[in-house]
Amino acid sequence: MRRRLLSALAATAATVAALLAVPTAAHAESNGGVRILPLGDSITDGFNVPGGYRINLWRALAAAGHPVDFVGSQFNGPSDLPDHDHEGHPGWRIDQVDANATAWVSSTAPRSVLIHLGTNDVIQNYDLANAPARLSALVDHVRAAAPAADVFVASIIPLSDAGREASANSFNATIPGIVAGKGAKVHFVDMHAALNTGDLADGVHPTRAGYDKMAARWADALAAVPGSAGDDGAPVSLPVNTNVSLRATTACCTNRYARHQNGLGYTEVVTSASDALLKNDATWRIVPGLAGGCYSLQSRNYPTYYLRHQNGRVKISQDDGTALTRADATWCGRSAPGGVRLASWNFPGSYLRHINSELWLATPGGTATQDNAASLVPDITWALTTPWAP
Known part of the structure; x- marks a missing residue:
């Protein structure tokens, strides 16, 4: 029975590998976030659960204030996964991935690379004595193509078959030593310890719960290396008691500024020829946060009113002294490429965004329209500029 199972697995892997050798159309999604390349085989692809670990990894990073951009030539996953790109190839061994790795990494320029490879080497019993050397060469090629990237190399997850699991354990035992010889930018991730055979759907691929365990382990690994998922959460000091204007940084909209109109927040084009009302509406005074920390944005022409969110929409409201209003009107500066993000005081991980010329949280x-990943990162990044109404 065991021989038949192993033969079936090997035949399936070979068939899938042959099918995957045919080029497929590329689907690239980019929200401008920090580029992360998931690199591997069917477990990276999410063979039995489309999206696999990438579903909960994206959510975990977003919840931690790190909007990221998964990259790769492959594309799959559910509609509620905002970014479907990856480089997972079902049935592929280390050598097959390595033959393409330099091109993939060079074309995507990732900030971080997540490698989970070797399962098919074990299943196919392919020259296992040299599998560690093949993995080492792959890491070298990834590092050469992206010298500034952090590379995370995982041990492969458990296999239900006892003989294959023994081979997997022997292979996994070599990985920490490989990683240790690659320098400070290469990191070992003990993925094998994160799962057990009860987390497998078919003896090889995880269940959804198993993929979620992988996501948590990847998220912890990224969190342990500052900058590997971006520096989006780094606090930024804002100039207190200073008037500023907030300019959008999205490529389409760099002449638009945050303003209030009839109580609601919008963006609008402002120039030196604009009338005085618009210039005043697009000017804010940064003051100590009404909630007791961070900052609040006081309206230039309605000084008892402050920029706040309410049911997702951003507007101006008078300070009525209530804890809710003051919390809604308090924002914390966070670092971002090309500007600053304004994070909600009472909803950590949520940001001031412009979309369709309106301001939203x-x-x-x-799941809300304003949460859509498309162009999210530039839309939540603002440039603090000279005020239109000093």
Whole structure:
């Protein structure tokens, strides 16, 4: 029975590998976030659960204030996964991935690379004595193509078959030593310890719960290396008691500024020829946060009113002294490429965003329209500029 099972697994892997050798159309999604390349085989692809670990990894990173951009030439996953790109190839061994790795990494320029490979080497019993050397060469090629990237190399997850699991354990035992010889930018991730055979759907691929355990282990690994998922959460000091204007940084909209109109928040084009009302509406005074920390944005022409969110929409409201209003009107500066993000005081991980010329509170990975990942990162990044109404 065991021989028949192993033969079936090997035949399936070979068939899938042959099918995957045919080029497929590329689907690239980009929200401008920190680029992360998931690199591997069917477990990275999510063979039995489309999206696999990438579903909960994206959500975990977004919840931690790290909007990211998964990259790769492959594309799959559910509709509620905002970014479907990856480089997972069902049935492929280390050598097959390595033959393409330099091109893939060079074309995507990832900030971080997540490698989970070797399962098919074990299943196919392919020259296992040299599998560690093949993995080492792959890491070298990834590092050469992206010298500044952090590379995370995982041990492969458990296999239900006892003989194959023994081979997997022998292979896994070599990985920490491989990683240790690659320098400070290469990190070992003990993925094998994160799962057990009860987390497998077919003896090889995880169940959804198993993939979620993988996601948590990847998220912990990224969190342990500052900058590997971006520095989006780093606190930024804002100039207190200073008037500023907030300019959008999205490529389409760099002449638009945050303003209030009839009580609601919008963006609008402002120039030196604009009338005085618009210039005043697009000017804010940064003051100590009404909630007791961070900052609040006081309206220039309605000084008892402050920029706040309410049911997702961003507007101006008078300070009525209530804890809710003051919390809704308090924002914390966070670092972002090309500007600053304004994170909600009472909804951590949510940011001031412009979308369709309106101001909203957006939560990366959320379900509301303003949470959509498309162009999210530039839309939640603002440039603090000279005020239109000093």
